[in-house]
Each structure stands twice: as structure tokens, then as C-alpha cells.
Amino acid sequence: MQRIGTFAFTATLRLHPGEGGWHFVTLPADVATDVRDLSAGRQHGFGSVRVRVTVGRTTWRTSVFPESATGSYVLPVKKAIRTAERLAVGGDVLVTLELLDL
Numbered sequence: 050m051q052r053i054g055t056f057a058f059t060a061t062l063r064l065h066p067g068e069g070g071w072h073f074v075t076l077p078a079d080v081a082t083d084v085r086d087l088s089a090g091r092q093h094g095f096g097s098v099r100v101r102v103t104v105g106r107t108t109w110r111t112s113v114f115p116e117s118a119t120g121s122y123v124l125p126v127k128k129a130i131r132t133a134e135r136l137a138v139g140g141d142v143l144v145t146l147e148l149l150d151l
Contacts, residue, residue, distance in 0.1 A: 054087055054148035056080045062126060064138045072131060073123040074142050076113065081121040084113065084148065091150050098122070099149040104142055105134040110149070 060074035076084065088098040097112035107130050113122040124144065126136065136142055 055145065056083065056147075057143070057145045059141050059143050060124075062131070062136050062138055062140055062142050072126045072128075072136075072138065074126065074144060075116065075119060076122045076124065076146070078121060080146070084122055087148055088150075100124075101147040101149060103145040104130060104136070107133050113146070 056076075058077050058080055060077065062072060062074055065071040065073060084098055091098070093099065093112065096115040099110065099112050101108065101110050102124065104126070109130065111125060113124050115121075116123045124146070126142070130136070134142075
């Protein structure tokens with residue numbers, strides 16, 4: 050049984066256009082809606098929501114950020130995680146995301 054505020058989903062790793070080379074996955078619409086509802090009043094800078102993420106054997110704390118173009122949230126994936134888990138742009142990523150501060 051899944052805990053409230055914990056989500057498992059698969060999303061495609063993308064490279065954000067422009068400078069900086071940010072890599073991220075976009076949360077599915079249903080997950081984004083639940084994140085928005087459960088975190089109402091608990092957002093941080095830029096509307097971010099603190100989360101614990103697991104991809105493969107790697108678990109870390111970070112934040113998801115609202116993305117105005119899609120109405121979803123994006124999860125940044127740092128190089129260390131991409132390297133450790135052998136993730137490539139365009140590949141599917143199985144993500145377990147847990148909201149913190151609930």
C-alpha cells in the first residue's frame with residue numbers, strides 16, 4: 050500500500066533548452082495535481098515543493114518546481130544521479146517521489 054504523498058511513475062529524461070544543461074523529468078499530470086493539492090500552503094521559493102526521490106539505487110532530497118508551460122512540476126536530475134543510474138536523455142526513468150513537510 051502506498052503512503053499518502055508518495056508516488057511512483059515513469060517519465061522521460063529531458064534536457065532543458067538553453068544554457069546550463071539542466072536535465073529533468075516532468076511529473077505526469079495526475080501526480081502534479083496531487084502534489085499541488087497536498088502541498089497547498091507549504092510551497093517554498095518559486096513555488097517549489099520539497100521531496101525525497103528514489104531512482105534505481107539512488108535516493109536524494111531535492112525540490113520539484115512548477116512549470117508554467119505545462120501546468121506540471123519538473124524534477125531536476127543532477128549529473129551524479131544520471132551517471133550513477135546510467136540515465137540518458139530521452140530514456141525512461143522510474144521515479145519514486147515522496148512529499149516532505151506534510
